[in-house]
Amino acid sequence: MKLIKALLLSALVLFANLAIAGEGMWLPLLLKALNEAEMQSMGMKMTAEDIYSVNKGSLKDAIVHFNGGCTSEIISNQGLLLTNHHCGYGQIQSHSSLENNYLKNGFWAMSQAEELANPNLSATFIVRIEDISKKILSGVTDDMATKDRQSVIDKNIEALKASTKLAKHEEMSIKPFYKGNQYFMFVTMTYRDVRLVGAPPESIGKFGSDTDNWVWPRHTGDFALFRIYAGKDNMPADYSEDNVPYKPKHSLPISLDGVAEDDFTLVFGFPGRTNQYLPSFAVEQIVDVLNPAKIGIRDRALKIVDAEMRADEEVRIQYASKFARIANYWKKWIGESQGLKSTKGIAKKKAFEKDFLKKVKNDRMASGKYGNILSDFEKLYKEIEPYAHARDYYSEVFSRNIELLQVTSYLNRLVKLYEENGEEGYNSFKGRLAPFLQRLYKNYRPSIDQKVFAALTEMYAKDVGDAYLSDMFKKELASAGNDYSKLASSIYGNTMITNGRKMMSLFEEAPADAVKKLKEDPAFLFGKSMADVYNEKVSKKYNELNTEISDLQRQYMKALIEIFPDERFYPDANSTMRVTYGKVNGYEPKDAVYYQPVTYLSGVMQKYVPGDYEFDVPKKLLELYDKKDYGQYADNGKMPVCFIGSNHTTGGNSGSPAIDAHGNLIGLNFDRVWEGTMSDINYDASICRNIMVDARYILFIIDKYAGAGHLIKEMNLVHPKKKK
Numbered sequence: 001m002k003l004i005k006a007l008l009l010s011a012l013v014l015f016a017n018l019a020i021a022g023e024g025m026w027l028p029l030l031l032k033a034l035n036e037a038e039m040q041s042m043g044m045k046m047t048a049e050d051i052y053s054v055n056k057g058s059l060k061d062a063i064v065h066f067n068g069g070c071t072s073e074i075i076s077n078q079g080l081l082l083t084n085h086h087c088g089y090g091q092i093q094s095h096s097s098l099e100n101n102y103l104k105n106g107f108w109a110m111s112q113a114e115e116l117a118n119p120n121l122s123a124t125f126i127v128r129i130e131d132i133s134k135k136i137l138s139g140v141t142d143d144m145a146t147k148d149r150q151s152v153i154d155k156n157i158e159a160l161k162a163s164t165k166l167a168k169h170e171e172m173s174i175k176p177f178y179k180g181n182q183y184f185m186f187v188t189m190t191y192r193d194v195r196l197v198g199a200p201p202e203s204i205g206k207f208g209s210d211t212d213n214w215v216w217p218r219h220t221g222d223f224a225l226f227r228i229y230a231g232k233d234n235m236p237a238d239y240s241e242d243n244v245p246y247k248p249k250h251s252l253p254i255s256l257d258g259v260a261e262d263d264f265t266l267v268f269g270f271p272g273r274t275n276q277y278l279p280s281f282a283v284e285q286i287v288d289v290l291n292p293a294k295i296g297i298r299d300r301a302l303k304i305v306d307a308e309m310r311a312d313e314e315v316r317i318q319y320a321s322k323f324a325r326i327a328n329y330w331k332k333w334i335g336e337s338q339g340l341k342s343t344k345g346i347a348k349k350k351a352f353e354k355d356f357l358k359k360v361k362n363d364r365m366a367s368g369k370y371g372n373i374l375s376d377f378e379k380l381y382k383e384i385e386p387y388a389h390a391r392d393y394y395s396e397v398f399s400r401n402i403e404l405l406q407v408t409s410y411l412n413r414l415v416k417l418y419e420e421n422g423e424e425g426y427n428s429f430k431g432r433l434a435p436f437l438q439r440l441y442k443n444y445r446p447s448i449d450q451k452v453f454a455a456l457t458e459m460y461a462k463d464v465g466d467a468y469l470s471d472m473f474k475k476e477l478a479s480a481g482n483d484y485s486k487l488a489s490s491i492y493g494n495t496m497i498t499n500g501r502k503m504m505s506l507f508e509e510a511p512a513d514a515v516k517k518l519k520e521d522p523a524f525l526f527g528k529s530m531a532d533v534y535n536e537k538v539s540k541k542y543n544e545l546n547t548e549i550s551d552l553q554r555q556y557m558k559a560l561i562e563i564f565p566d567e568r569f570y571p572d573a574n575s576t577m578r579v580t581y582g583k584v585n586g587y588e589p590k591d592a593v594y595y596q597p598v599t600y601l602s603g604v605m606q607k608y609v610p611g612d613y614e615f616d617v618p619k620k621l622l623e624l625y626d627k628k629d630y631g632q633y634a635d636n637g638k639m640p641v642c643f644i645g646s647n648h649t650t651g652g653n654s655g656s657p658a659i660d661a662h663g664n665l666i667g668l669n670f671d672r673v674w675e676g677t678m679s680d681i682n683y684d685a686s687i688c689r690n691i692m693v694d695a696r697y698i699l700f701i702i703d704k705y706a707g708a709g710h711l712i713k714e715m716n717l718v719h720p721k722k723k724k
């Protein structure tokens with residue numbers, strides 16, 4: 001492939017003028033060609049083959065996609081799995097109640113028999129990755145219309161799926177890379193019996209909570225332990241008491257030697273989504289229009305829920321997980337916008353684009369093919385702006401923050417399936433929907449949701465505008481005397497959808513009767529009326545324009561690779577397995593301030609606020625600190641807690657292992673620093689840092705705090721720096 005050749009070539013040139021170490025999320029199977037030499041020059045003692053191999057056990061065999069969202073890794077030969085506390089949060093919460101409050105007090109299985117099963121939790125291994133670009137793009141030409149191009153690709157994908165032989169339990173997925181200029185196939189194997197083994201109390205695992213989230217210096221022990229169970233044949237199996245701990249191909253040794261500034265680090269995991277190659281127009285829109293809209297909505301919703309959580313411990317347990325999820329990206333977007341401004345991200349993109357245009361214009365061939373890309377982008381982004389704004393607003397208000405309307409949108413789909421495919425369609429979706437709703441109602445307070453409804457529907461009407469309101473919205477609002485609280489109480493007072501018990505018994509009824517009742521429900525009708533308006537006035541147009549933008553983005557990517565043959569481009573994250581590497585490094589967040597790369601337990605004590613909901617410290621940890629009882633986990637008498645590095649990570653890298661030059665676990669990735677959260681759009685090596693918990697803190701908590709020494713015995717603890 002021309003592209004691969006271009007990449008190879010650019011890699012060679014690159015080592016001459018060494019790029020900013022740290023940037024890039026690389027495909028494990030291309031490390032040899034693109035990265036190995038640079039990694040070794042940065043101190044890595046491994047080969048690319050040690051990291052990713054299909055012929056022998058390699059690091060990749062210990063890296064596990066945790067429930068499709070986070071990353072986790074195998075740390076013992078009995079399938080012990082390490083990930084973040086915030087990744088296992090839903091599971092820890094689901095086993096918690098006021099009597100058995102594992103969020104508050106932590107949970108430790110003292111034997112395998114005590115480990116807790118988690119229905120619906122999955123753990124996925126990558127068996128192998130293949131470059132299938134040739135096959136998927138065969139028959140595709142440059143001058144093809146987008147639709148024709150896609151239909152050729154779809155056919156090729158079908159053909160490849162039909163002809164690929166998979167072993168039992170193997171599954172495959174095919175994903176586009178470099179905006180559709182390349183395709184890779186992932187063969188996976190997914191385990192379905194994954195049990196909770198241990199979790200520290202929130203006062204350790206979520207220490208600093210939302211105040212410290214996305215912030216350095218950090219002092220959170222954000223980890224939890226699970227275990228993969230398999231059938232007797234070591235293969236995936238549904239939960240059963242007869243299942244046995246999974247025997248891995250590789251498990252990560254854990255280093256007791258810690259890190260020092262400038263040490264090589266590698267982070268291996270499943271980054272979700274980045275947008276590194278957006279044109280400046282798109283970034284301007286994010287900073288000026290989309291982020292402020294989303295931030296504003298969540299601001300309102302979070303204030304309402306926060307007040308309720310602080311007033312009632314049971315509400316706090318019920319809403320903790322939802323609140324953390326909403327607050328997380330709310331805060332990230334704020335940091336992202338700030339970072340783009342402070343690093344002049346847009347100006348840099350503009351300068352780059354100028355350079356691009358100049359190069360394109362100097363080349364007759366390129367000028368014909370790529371000369372209009374940027375002006376087309378500008379036009380399209382202008383055109384899509386109102387739709388993109390309405391779309392973000394709609395999805396934040398109607399499918400996320402107002403839970404009642406999130407539910408009605410599912411019910412809307414249920415009714416539609418009934419109307420299109422009869423009882424069969426209804427029942428197949430109901431089978432999935434009912435258990436989902438049952439879990440949702442367990443943590444649902446209509447009175448809180450009603451307040452959110454009143455606040456957010458008002459914002460929607462004011463900011464998105466009359467043209468996007470349904471007739472029912474306007475009518476109901478008018479009869480409520482234009483008072484959104486009254487509108488909310490009329491909807492919430494007359495719907496059955498806020499009532500979990502009623503809804504579960506509705507699902508027992510014959511589909512025709514249930515559908516009839518739903519279609520008379522005021523909340524259902526309200527939600528449906530808004531969805532109809534949205535589909536007609538926003539999403540149709542948005543999708544049309546967005547298809548054009550994606551196509552342009554594909555051409556832009558292709559152009560970049562051609563026009564800048566000396567640059568080494570990496571594909572945007574797309575929830576596939578990636579390697580990123582950098583060094584342990586502090587940074588300068590502002591003038592005259594330098595942030596050291598390592599934090600210690602003494603910093604936890606500096607932040608300690610007795611009884612506080614974010615900064616309390618468990619008594620046992622205070623005692624261990626007072627006695628300096630750190631066992632073999634101390635670093636010169638001090639207990640390290642977190643460290644940062646220049647590894648390029650994003651959401652989905654949570655729970656990813658930080659690995660040293662030799663392949664040992666040294667930390668657990670869980671966050672990025674506030675100043676650098678714009679790395680998803682414009683990585684800047686000066687301030688982009690990922691945050692990891694020090695492996696020694698994890699071991700110390702398991703061993704000294706929880707007294708779960710039996711887990712430590714399973715692990716392989718090593719001293720790579722103390723070579724004899």
Ligand code: ARG
Pocket residue numbers: 086206209210213214324325327328651654670671672
């Ligand atoms: N910011 C980290 C991530 O994106 C941690 C989120 C969980 N912690 C929290 N306080 N909400 O996932």
Ligand code: GLU
Pocket residue numbers: 070649650651652653654655670671672
């Ligand atoms: N906390 C994030 C996650 O859940 C990782 C941090 C980031 O976005 O970099 O994946």
